[in-house]
Amino acid sequence: MAARVAVLAPFAAPSVRGNAITVERIARGLRQRGVEVRVWDLSVAPEAAVEHQLPQFEPALVHAFHALRTGPAALRLARRMGVPLLVTVTGTDVNHDLFDEDSAPVVRRVLEGATAVSMFDESIAARMLEALPDLAPRLVLIPQSVSFEPVAGEPAAAHWPPAAAIQRAPGPILLFPAGIRPIKRPTLPIEPLAGLRDAYPGLELLYVGPVLDPAEGETLLRLLADHPWARHLGAVPHSRMPTLLELADVVLNCSLSEGGMPNSVMEALALGRAVVASDIPGNRSLVEDGVTGFLFGSPAELAEKAERLLKDAGLRARLGEAGRERVSARFGADRETDGYLAAYTRLTSSTLR
16 A cells, blocks of 8 residues: 555645645645545644544655644644654745744744755745754755646536636737735736737736635725726636636736745746746746746836737747746656655655655
8 A cells, every 4th residue: 555645735626726726736646656645625624623534544744735824733743643744835934924923933833843844946945044044954845847637626617717708809818817815916917007008909907816815805806997908707717727828918927925936827838828927036936037938026117028028929929938848848747746755755664656
């Protein structure tokens, strides 16, 4: 029997949040290699149930995603069972929680107590080591990959995306794929892009993703009411995202920070789409300015680079193809699965195939 791995996730399928998509993809790859993986979604599973069920599963290792949201429970259970703990940091837990006065003690305790800590990009390792330099020997770099496979519990494909969303607009389409919350800065591109509408009649800005922060969602909807050329399509099942991405002329990422390599940017590049992304370490792990996409540092630069792409189909194609080649060459599914299998093997006495 293959070794068992217990995964604690802040969100899991069929949620379309980034952590859920990442966990589902990784778990699928491991199962295909013969590892018995069970995922507990801490957003829906009562803590008492997890405390009871996870030890009964008798895992060889506990794997927690997000140091703040799942780390404390994972650390407690791993210690109780005497098994190794791998914590994968996913973004806000390092970029923000590790340096927040209220949450930092919890995150530090989890990271210091973990047997190993994995991250998607070296930029996150550097950020962690600012606060915890002694963590260096236990850090493991495992880049992400891309998958659009359907998951159990996903809404029927016939219902998504809405017909109005997939009809080709008369003008160019800019797509903003992200959960609506402050860290993604969903309101940022509206005013800069509004200035391009005279030159590009029919231009549309489409938001796709769930509202994760009600206040930010209300702010965005108020803005959209005054800008009918921009609209929010809501949450779309992840397996249907290629339909929208392939319709987009330009894909936007306006995040304040990312967990190393954002799913949305990697997926856009994997499909050969032109990307304009905020100039932050996480985005720079995928987007080389002028080579695999464009980076921007201000709203004016966002508008300028978006316009360069809109007026030059050849440029869009060249950057998109360069992005596709980079993702294909460096971020394959086998490499991701191999990385976790190697980490598990180092941390346990089990032989994982």
